[in-house]
Amino acid sequence: MYEMVGDAVDAGINAGALVNYISFELSDKLRNSLKADALKLASEDARNKADAVAEGLGKRIGDIVSVSANDFNYRPWLAYESSPAKSVSDNGAEAMVIAGGTDIVPSSRDVSAQVSVTFKLK
Incomplete structure (x- = not known):
């Protein structure tokens, strides 16, 4: 499937x-x-x-006092050409010249979330 992306980039x-x-x-x-x-x-x-923490203090967790969530984070995967050669066109603009075709293979991404909870102790 990702081969098609590389082919489309190359065609463009x-x-x-x-x-x-x-x-x-x-x-x-x-x-x-x-x-x-x-x-x-x-x-x-x-x-x-x-x-x-409560056990270390010889206590037990009680009711929740407050909860806040800092949502979650992930970074989209950006595909940049790893070793493109540059050439200058007739109008002076730099263009990307890819030798051997463009390989586009996304890697895994990390997803994270943060939660802060305040409990009463018993």
Whole structure:
């Protein structure tokens, strides 16, 4: 599937287009699903840490006083040409010249969320 992106980029460049970057982003549905999962995991981690701290103090976790979520973060994958050669056209503009075709293969992305929870101690 990604081979088609490289072919399309090559066709555009061969036709005279200038390509600054290519960005792969999550669909709204997938982004919302990953956001929910990341926030759930961050909440579970906050609870586990609070339990450990309370146990170390000889206490137990009580009611929740406050919760704040700093949403979640992910960075879209940007595809830049790794070793393009530059040439200068007749009008002086720099153009990207790719030898051997353009390989576009997105890598994995990290998704993170932060949750802060304040508990009462018993």
